[in-house]
Amino acid sequence: MSEGRPGSAPDAVTEELDEAECLRLVAGQEVGRIAYYGRFGPTVLPVNYRFFEGSVVFRTGAGSPMDEDLRTGIENAEYRIAFEVDEFAAGLREGWSVLIQGSAHHVTSPEECAAVARAGVIPWPSGAKNAYLRVRPSRITGRRLRHGE
């Protein structure tokens, strides 16, 4: 059912994206948003990231609220989080979004630290951001919003 929108472009059509296309889009962006349950409840914050060897890698300050809120305090137990990347053209009312669901893994072992350092994530904000976080997707979904012919 199309809702009336007098004098403007027709509504856009939503199409589901497959995993390969989702990951291609995620690999091409720099800023995503991590959502988790923090000390003030549900929280979404942008981070600059790299998609590296099948996972999202970003950095935060060691001991920062995000770093602490994402530590379960139990070895090998990780919080489930969501990571979102999108791109929209406001004028066109078109765009796409990808949602990655997975666990927030703190990189701590020397081997893994060396590996993720190769991702080359340089935080945009100043200040030490020495805590590396890695999200390996357990579920990947995405949609594109586009006007028909």
Added chain:
Amino acid sequence: MSEGRPGSAPDAVTEELDEAECLRLVAGQEVGRIAYYGRFGPTVLPVNYRFFEGSVVFRTGAGSPMDEDLRTGIENAEYRIAFEVDEFAAGLREGWSVLIQGSAHHVTSPEECAAVARAGVIPWPSGAKNAYLRVRPSRITGRRLRHGE
């Protein structure tokens, strides 16, 4: 502590935004991301919205996964959610983000339906989006990332 970034612009400085500035920025955008705990765990999805009479108003399909996941099934009980709006200039590595935390309120009474209809939210995707949701902020925080002089 500034981390080395040879040959590139200096790190950006993060400044906290006050509530008034946050709301001014949110009022000027069209797309935000709602984060909530959905059927597949933490979820973030973009929606086009209007900031109207102090709250974020958007629409979704009645009976859609988002609509259902945000219903507690208990009268007057609402889930806490997060709503994020941002704008980043990748080339400049600058931008801002605002995080609104509050409850997801389903608009059901005829009076409130009439009120939020005045917000003029027209969903970008096609299809009936007859469920109005409203988020009244209980906590508003924001940051701007900007290079110094």
